[in-house]
Amino acid sequence: MLNNGTLLLVGCGKMGGAMLQGWLDRGLKGSQVSIIDPSAQADYMRPFAEQGVRAVETLTDLGNSFHPDYVLFAVKPQMIEGAIADYQSYAKHGAVFLSVIAGKTISFFEEHLGAETAIVRTMPNTPAAVSRGMTVLYGNQNVSKEQASVCEELMAAVGEIAWLDSEDQIDAVTGVSGSGPAYIFYLSECLAQAGVDAGLSKELARKLADTTVSGAGELLRLSDDSPSQLRINVTSPNGTTQAALEVLMADDGLQPVMSKAVAAAARRSEELS
Incomplete structure (x- = not known):
């Protein structure tokens, strides 16, 4: 080295x-x-x-x-x-x-x-x-x-x-990967809370959410498929996953919120520099 x-x-x-x-x-x-x-x-x-x-x-x-x-x-x-x-x-x-x-x-x-x-x-x-x-x-x-x-x-x-x-790209990188782990952790928090709202105990909901997030991440790392293809693979037509994705992929769903979050982090990174 x-x-x-x-x-x-x-x-x-x-x-x-x-x-x-x-x-x-x-x-x-x-x-x-x-x-x-x-x-x-x-x-x-x-x-x-x-x-x-x-x-x-x-x-x-x-x-x-x-x-x-x-x-x-x-x-x-x-x-x-x-x-x-x-x-x-x-x-x-x-x-x-x-x-x-x-x-x-x-x-x-x-x-x-x-x-x-x-x-x-x-x-x-x-x-x-x-x-x-x-x-x-x-x-x-x-x-x-x-x-x-x-x-x-x-x-x-x-x-x-x-x-x-x-070097100017570092601000955008900060918004995506630098701060990104916090977004994933928060996703797991939200998924667990959604489980509680659906009637599960806090302990079970957290275990389900944390294991699902970490397991999906490992599958993404090891698979040759793109994230889009992996999403398609688990989505049966007119099934439960499709019903959920129709909410997450709506015009006011996850993508615009994520884009706003990354932009906010990038702006803050620029201010700190």
């Missing part, structure tokens, strides 16, 4: 930890990875340390002689504001910077790290925690093909990846 290069992971929370585990599972040597995280000495970090990963609490703990080949920021937006300038020395030594920070554009990093710095902005989503994530990437003009290939491998450790043609 990195050959003999080194990687600095800034932030080892749920997303950072999922990526790190994915890298180690794919054969990356722990000795190639260093972590900066305030919880570096916490018990949950011990398995990483046992695999050779170096974990420290602050940047200064790494020492002046440390110069990573790749730096991946996996912290909350407010945490990078006052700290980004501290990484300029790594940029001067040719490090490639990846970011999974929502709302922070390529220009933000170029402004603080230098216009010649190689920067890749990514947008993963929370299923990355179970290696079923969807991550899009966009790199500036300083990223070489070789560097882009490494970045691709790093993000593929937690799911599927795709490159964007324009």
Whole structure:
């Protein structure tokens, strides 16, 4: 993945930890990875340390002689504001910077790290925690093909990846896949409540809804059929499913509501950027 290069992971929370585990599972040597995280000495970090990963609490703990080949920021937006300038020395030594920070554009990093710095902005989503994530990437003009290939491998450790043609597309991506898991979770909530309204107990309704949503998702992942075809496959003419779909597919049904939701998320993403 990195050959003999080194990687600095800034932030080892749920997303950072999922990526790190994915890298180690794919054969990356722990000795190639260093972590900066305030919880570096916490018990949950011990398995990483046992695999050779170096974990420290602050940047200064790494020492002046440390110069990573790749730096991946996996912290909350407010945490990078006052700290980004501290990484300029790594940029001067040719490090490639990846970011999974929502709302922070390529220009933000170029402004603080230098216009010649190689920067890749990514947008993963929370299923990355179970290696079923969807991550899009966009790199500036300083990223070489070789560097882009490494970045691709790093993000593929937690799911599927795709490159964007324009950074502007990230707002729409945020509306679809970035925020998308929440829509699916809410769908399961609504389906369970509909079961309760139809006379089922809360426990049974939730089990039916959650299992149906997760099972349908797995069928979609494994099937060669399109979502439309899978829908057709389960819909008998004049049957129960058709009766329900006539409601969901009406002019005021699910599609216009979903389009409005994605547009709202995209607008908010643009505002945050």
